[in-house]
Amino acid sequence: MSVALAQPENFYQAKRGLFSWIFSTDHKRIGLLYFYAIISFFLVAMALGFLMRLELIAPGETVMGAKTYNQVFTLHGVIMIFLFLIPSVPAFFGNFLLPLMIGTDDVAFPKLNLFSWWLYVLGGIFALLTLVVGDGPADTGWTFYAPYSVKTGTNVTLAVLAAFILGFSSILTGLNFIVTIHRLRAPKMGWFQMPLFAWALYATAWIQLLATPVIGITLLMIIAERVFGVGLFDPSLGGDPILYQHLFWIYSHPAVYIMVLPGMGLISEMIPTFAKRTIFGYKAIAYSSLAIAFIGYFVWGHHMFTSGMSGPARVIFSVLTFLVAVPSAIKVFNWVATLYKGAIDVKTPLLFSLAFIFQFLLGGLTGLVIGALATDIHLHDTYFVVGHFHYVMFGGAGFAFFGALHYWYGKIWGKMYNEKRAQIAFWLMFIGFNTLYFPMLVLGLMGMPRRYYDYLERFETLNVISTVGSWILITGILLMIINLIVSRKSGKVAPRNPWGGTTMEWQTPSPPPLHNFDATPVVPEGNPYDHKNNITEKA
Amino acid sequence: MENFVLANSGHNRDDEASKFGMWLFLFTELLLFGGLFLVYTIYRYLNSEAFLHASYELDVVMGTVNTVVLLTSSLTVAxxxxxxxxxxxKLTQGLLVATILFALTFxxxxxxxxxAKFEHGLFPGMDHYDHLIPAEKMFFFLYFFMTGLHGLHVIVGGVLLGFVMWDIKKKKTTPDNFVYLENGGLYWxxxxxxxxxLFPLFYLIH
Amino acid sequence: MADNTKSRHLPGDPKEHHIVPYKFHIGIWVGLIILTIMTVLVSVMGISLVAFSVITAMIIASTKAVVVANYFMHLKYENKLITWLMGVTIFLFIVFIAFTAFDYLTR
Structure with a gap:
């Protein structure tokens, strides 16, 4: 591999100029376009989160008043969910890696893929416009609960429209992936020779496709209510606000699996590589992705235990909620079993994966606590809930995203990141994260309600600890990003397969050529994580 | 080496993939309207008397004629x-022209x-509407919302078929390559x- | 090189395009019109076969939708996969309605 001439032109070199990016139909470029947009939005929402924690460092008003605080947490939620978590893994890693992993050169509908990105940008612009237009950003929370969302004077219409457009973008990405996986797998690749990340994307894509339209129409109804002054969900006009909650969570509960399932897929890729062992229970993990996606459609009512839903409905939703824990646990057990007696190579992506398992476990188990009807009555709308979903969403999906960023860094940008700095950044993030969010679980148990800019004095100590945690976490994130930016220039050149991975994206040069492969890739026999079949040992 | 392209390229023609993609899109359309049907179901259950009463304002004859028009347009596109x-x-183009004319008729x-409803002041914000009981308001608003969204889809469908006609004229859609026509038809x-x-749910509550 | 002359073929795809005869389509259309007349008559004259006219109306509408999907949309001649996935979609739609309705029915 020392002869540079043997390397074909990579996809960066194939075309140049701004238009070759923003009008590109190449899945790798579109993936990167998503990445730069997604990470920018992440930093904006992270800054908002920083401000919220700063406000909560002491009781009473410190840096912002009640209304501003409401707007800040709404914008934080809307950006983190619709602009970061939902597109993060599918739209960036999915776009970049899926065709490489299944041995093809693009998604099934490349132009539609570009269109999805443009919709994403449009939705992002609308979301940001709420900051400068009219009466400021929405102050409803990311759930846009009626009837308040119909009555508030803030820019709910624009924010809701942004979410609608982003949903459309998400639907088209999902549609594209489903068709790609069905039609474009390498000729010899059967369903059970697909990498588990592809399985996770497939399951996710079905949620994107079949749940998102429901939120789309619900958001349109909110807009119609505001524009025409009718009362679809306003009790004073004959409507029922609980019906809005049903419609909202019919989408938004499955949507949390849009956020975490692809992250689980990433973990399933990283763990066998760094344990140097084949994955334990390949089929179980593949099926559990489908099972999570499927069961996820039946549990939305657990968000509404205190809303006035009927008793029997609450019981049924609570029971069904426990079912989701089964496939989630199957995944965790299989990851741990994969590590058992492995030749573990402790690199940054593995550290992130292990942190994922730990934090997802905490997030999942606290999820059971609030999925249980009786305990939820006590914990509903407290900081326990905030702690729970940050453990799952950030400690889970977010950490998987950042781990994967290190794992495929070489494949995507052609250089290796600096391992030492990356590990320091990881430990800062891990410590910061747990210092930030663990106190929230305790605060919730003590009864501190969420979504207020103020709190009672007895909650102060833990809030201070939590705020300090946010500073450590942000330091870690910034260090990680700086490391990744610097490594792009100063890092070592990445070989085809720096980690000894067994899936097909490692068979092509880093970064890949325009058409992804320089020779027909070899489909591994049997399951894709068998290290005995590894035909491209470390170059 | 530089020009190596895989056999299973995403840029190849794949009619089955295009149709599959269209079907998936139709699933999302079904569920988009599905949300509205859900709202309709719940409110009709809660206010069945009022919905019945309000539905007498709708014109069954016009609704029936429109149903026949749409069914016939489905026939012509098929x-x-x-x-x-x-x-x-020639016949293909003639049938597509007929389909678009039916769309316009609809x-x-x-x-x-x-x-007629506007003249009766039944649109939200109008005189008569404001004096209705809440449940009847709900009926009329859902009527306007659902038939309005459906009307929007009729327009989109007609435009899509117009594009297909253009493609046939440009000889891009041919007897050997007609997946665009199939997909336009599917949408229609x-x-x-x-x-x-929509027809029985709004016009035929008796 | 991108190959755009012939469409890709995978196992499970229909072997070749099924050409549905004109007459068959017209027959289907006649059936749909008859069903439309039926549903109007049932409603206007109040001669429902079942106790609730809304159930009769939905049965007729569903029949019409299945006929349109199967024959006009050629679902019958496509890869069976699409039919299955369509079933999943409809199943989920029914779940959405049924679970929500259950809440209202038991309040």
Missing amino acids: LSITALQKGNI LVIKYFEWS HLVDIIWIF
């Missing part, structure tokens, strides 16, 4: 695919229907299917 498969391009009838039939449900 026939146009057969015609193109058999290589009869919209014109809808226009008269809506105008979906518009028809949604109307098949």
